Amino acid sequence: MSLQVYGSSELIERDIVRYLEQHRDKGLLRLITCGSVDDGKSTLIGRLLYDSKMIFEDQLAALEADSRRHGTQGQEIDFALLVDGLAAEREQGITIDVAYRFFATDRRKFIVADAPGHEQYTRNMVTGASTADLAVILVDARRGVLVQTRRHSYLVHLLGIRNIVLAVNKMDLVDYDQARFDEIVADYRAFAAGLGIAEFTAIPISGLRGDNITAPSGQMDWYDGPTFLRHLEAVPLEESALQAAPFRMPVQWVNRPNHEFRGYCGLIASGTVRPGDRVRILPSGRTTQVSRIVTFGEEPDLAVADQSVTLVLADEVDVSRGDVIAAADAPLESSDQFEATLVWMDEEPMLPGRSYWLKIGGATVSASVTDIKHQVNVNTLEEMPAKTLELNGIGEVKLAFGRAVPFAPFDENRDLGGFILIDRLTNATVGAGMIRYALRRAQNVHWQHLEVTREAHAALKGQRPKVVWFTGLSGAGKSTIANLVEKRLHLMGRHTFLLDGDNIRHGLNRDLGFTDADRVENVRRIGEVAKLMADAGLIVLCAFISPFRAERRLVRDMLPDGEFCEVFVDAPLEVAEQRDAKGLYAKARRGELPNFTGIDSPYEPPEQAEIRIDTTAMSPEEAAERIVAALA
Amino acid sequence: MNPESINGAARSGARRLTHLERLEAESIHIIREVVAEAERPVMLYSIGKDSSVMLHLARKAFHPAPPPFPLLHVDTTWKFRAMYEMRDRMAAEAGMDLIVHRNPEAERLGINPFDHGGRHTDMWKTEGLKQALDQHRFDAAFGGARRDEEKSRAKERIFSFRSANHRWDPKNQRPELWRVYNARKHPGESIRAFPLSNWTELDIWQYIHQEGIPIVPLYFSAPRPTVERDGLLLMVDDDRFPLRPGEAPVMRSIRFRTLGCYPLTGAVESEAATLEDIIREMLLTTTSERQGRAIDHDQAASMEKKKQEGYF
Structure with missing residues (x-):
């Protein structure tokens, strides 16, 4: 039973030109398959590829050889080996990463994101779902709706996929029983409604036997719906709805080869555009007109959503990468505070208050989570309180951006409402988020324009503001040295202030403990206070363990270049522990002080501190002299 | 009330995009994104049909300007003569600089496919490519690989990271969502970007046919x-x-x-x-x-x- 995918070979033989004409106007559907090998997912995909001639003889021969070596199907061809592409996956017999597969029929080309189904690979499934128009939820007819079925459905719905196919597989193993199929569909419907999935298409299939895959099954006369493939070919694409929405194009690149030409390049996120259309540039709000749509050949009089274009505007307006060009009569909002759903994708947990890079459209801004409203248990969908998000954790959070960006809620537009978070130190993609709504509108927020500027404050004091940040283990001597430095500066007529555990932990931060999340928030608040004091023209001395590089970096980034001076008060753990002036190490060793830095909580030494004090080689007085000399 | 006039958007001009138009739009978006985020991008030009399509897409992405990066051919001295002719002609036509790199060590040792087997590919291509990227300090290189070509390619990201030693770590790839690509990297690291990731062999041929691309x-x-x-x-x-x-x-x-x-x-x-x-x-x-x-x-x-x- 072959699919006749590229149409009849007969037409290809006889009239290739006509064939090519027929095949020029195919649509493109991207789908994700959710399920595990046990549900017959690989068999289903393997069959689609095999029947659609995407597996060639030499690949089949290689597959047969592989099946004998690593396969789990005895002498049968193990289709899982076809789709598990990495050596580690073939050896372990599991799918780890998303793979992309391709096949085509007369009507459509298909891109299949084949994602692993296990909970520990949630981030991979989310990745695969992010570009899909349709999701196939595979269920084993013998086992029915399982925990993983719920998890997969929740995730694809979360990622905005509105076309869902419930493929009830292995019908041959339940004697093609209609009652069993109806029971599973009813189960699923009850659960799906709770998620907000109003519609789905259920199809009874057998991937192994080929029932209802490409041709109607002879075993299930009671089913009169479309076959699996027919449904994929016919399901309406969202492009007409996307084109009917107002025009929006995030600017990706400003094309300025010479001063005669200036074009704005981007992929149209929604709507349509014609020369003559009035547009508004966001966030600036300036309006102008589209004068031309530039392409390689003849200039078109229309461009639509999902096309990459270059627009020329009628007026000289200031537009840069990250801005959005939108229909003038339906502009976007801008904001710098949002509620969003966040999926965490990194081994290192997400800590509220920590600063990350956030990329949305062509804009990259700094951002931090200010609050986790709740975390969602992906299996039970229960909402639980949380202080951090671990790998694969999903939560509703509040976010603050470093500046306002134009946006649309994710449910309206993926390009304008979907973002990623990037770790500032490792550059890894650590999270993905979907904007639900803005918490405040940026147009209402204007920084108080201060008549007395920070320069004026500093000038009055006759000094350059500075934040001198002492970091090191407990007992290293940070406060001792910082006190000596302050005394010397005071004698020199400098305006200073010392922040340390004594005046911060008992007041401003008395609500914080010593977990990683609290330590991050502790340092963030101290950083903000230090920054305000520096704005006031002071030299601020901060003595805190501040164990994480990321937060020290955050404070550094708050201040103008050259105003942050990191002092690493370096004492080896044995030395600090030996001194143990307050008896804290002894208590920590007895287990009475959990999360104690150096004992059961990590300390990340600075990599490029401005000043390093080796406390085993110099006295506190010598150290203070050195620091004062460096500040002068 | 005429439903067409509601919210002014349902202008009857809306139209369905073909799969080639969608693939083209995605590739152009990828190419522009690399150029916007990388400091010194380069396009690997191997003169084959996929390279020809990639070059055509790059020209479309930046028209009327030429693509703002050079072409790099990592030469082995053993390509077909017709390929060398094509290479020089296309670079000139596109108005782009062409950098030809030959591994001097392979040249000195006279490495050739007849006598040296696997070493031929290792030295001319793998080593040669690393040398060229290091020498010119390119931090992003476009390649014409497609995911349908080979099993490990099917799992590779569109923005694929290489360590300072040019190594790929398949178990530690960055998640890649929507059309949002993370191009941040440390000094010395580089990106290989694959704008044709989602094209199949048939798509390539259909596009060459539709656009009249020289091969x-x-x-x-x-x-x-x-x-x-x-x-x-x-x-x-x-x-x-x-x-x-x-x-x-x-x-x-x-x-x-x-x-x-x-x-x-x-x-x-x-x-x-x-x-x-x-x-x-x-x-x-x-x-x-x-x-x-x-x-x-x-x-x-x-x-x-x-x-x-x-x-x-």
């Missing part, structure tokens, strides 16, 4: 001097081809489905002399295009291994 004449069938060796039909492209005792070039009507070093690239016997003929033949064929390349035959994971070592 090397070797893709079209013609009588050419050949010898049959180790199951491959090889073309005797110049007099450096050492004939074994008893071997004599035979004129056969052949063409190539994929182009590389001529002593390593197997031809197919064919009468397909036009683009339509080629597509017909491709649609009716039963073997994958990489079969003609000696390089992939070694072992199932050979490409994954090569890529980890820095092969493109």
Whole structure:
């Protein structure tokens, strides 16, 4: 039973030109398959590829050889080996990463994101779902709706996929029983409604036997719906709805080869555009007109959503990468505070208050989570309180951006409402988020324009503001040295202030403990206070363990270049522990002080501190002299 | 009330995009994104049909300006002569700088595919590529690889990271969502970007047909001097081809489905002399295009291994 995918070979033989004409106007559907090998997912995909001639003889021969070596199907061809592409996956017999597969029929080309189904690979499934128009939820007819079925459905719905196919597989193993199929569909419907999935298409299939895959099954006369493939070919694409929405194009690149030409390049996120259309540039709000749509050949009089274009505007307006060009009569909002759903994708947990890079459209801004409203248990969908998000954790959070960006809620537009978070130190993609709504509108927020500027404050004091940040283990001597430095500066007529555990932990931060999340928030608040004091023209001395590089970096980034001076008060753990002036190490060793830095909580030494004090080689007085000399 | 006039958006001009239009839009978006985020991008130009499509897309992305990056050809000195001609012509036509890099060490040792087997690819291509990227401090390189070509490619990201030693770590790839690409990296690290990731072989041919993109004449069938060796039909492209005792070039009507070093690239016997003929033949064929390349035959994971070592 072959699919006749590229149409009849007969037409290809006889009239290739006509064939090519027929095949020029195919649509493109991207789908994700959710399920595990046990549900017959690989068999289903393997069959689609095999029947659609995407597996060639030499690949089949290689597959047969592989099946004998690593396969789990005895002498049968193990289709899982076809789709598990990495050596580690073939050896372990599991799918780890998303793979992309391709096949085509007369009507459509298909891109299949084949994602692993296990909970520990949630981030991979989310990745695969992010570009899909349709999701196939595979269920084993013998086992029915399982925990993983719920998890997969929740995730694809979360990622905005509105076309869902419930493929009830292995019908041959339940004697093609209609009652069993109806029971599973009813189960699923009850659960799906709770998620907000109003519609789905259920199809009874057998991937192994080929029932209802490409041709109607002879075993299930009671089913009169479309076959699996027919449904994929016919399901309406969202492009007409996307084109009917107002025009929006995030600017990706400003094309300025010479001063005669200036074009704005981007992929149209929604709507349509014609020369003559009035547009508004966001966030600036300036309006102008589209004068031309530039392409390689003849200039078109229309461009639509999902096309990459270059627009020329009628007026000289200031537009840069990250801005959005939108229909003038339906502009976007801008904001710098949002509620969003966040999926965490990194081994290192997400800590509220920590600063990350956030990329949305062509804009990259700094951002931090200010609050986790709740975390969602992906299996039970229960909402639980949380202080951090671990790998694969999903939560509703509040976010603050470093500046306002134009946006649309994710449910309206993926390009304008979907973002990623990037770790500032490792550059890894650590999270993905979907904007639900803005918490405040940026147009209402204007920084108080201060008549007395920070320069004026500093000038009055006759000094350059500075934040001198002492970091090191407990007992290293940070406060001792910082006190000596302050005394010397005071004698020199400098305006200073010392922040340390004594005046911060008992007041401003008395609500914080010593977990990683609290330590991050502790340092963030101290950083903000230090920054305000520096704005006031002071030299601020901060003595805190501040164990994480990321937060020290955050404070550094708050201040103008050259105003942050990191002092690493370096004492080896044995030395600090030996001194143990307050008896804290002894208590920590007895287990009475959990999360104690150096004992059961990590300390990340600075990599490029401005000043390093080796406390085993110099006295506190010598150290203070050195620091004062460096500040002068 | 006329439903067409509601919210002014349902202007009747809306239209359905074809799969080639969607693929084109995605590729152009990727190319522009790399250029916007990288400091010194370069396009790897191998002169094959995929490279030709990639170059065409780059020209579309930046029209009316030429693409704002150079082309890099990592040469082995063993390409088909027709490829060298095509390379120089296309670079000139696109108005782009062309950098040709040949590994001086391989040149000194006279590394060739006849005497040195796998070392030929290692030294000229893998090492040569690393040298060229390091020497010019390129931090992003476009490649024309497609995910349908080979199993480990199917799992590779569009923005694929390489360590300062050019190594690929398949177990530690960055999640890649929507159209949001993370191009941040540390000094010394680089990106390989694959704008054709989601294209299939048929898409490439259909697009060449639709756009009239020039390709090397070797893709079209013609009588050419050949010898049959180790199951491959090889073309005797110049007099450096050492004939074994008893071997004599035979004129056969052949063409190539994929182009590389001529002593390593197997031809197919064919009468397909036009683009339509080629597509017909491709649609009716039963073997994958990489079969003609000696390089992939070694072992199932050979490409994954090569890529980890820095092969493109």
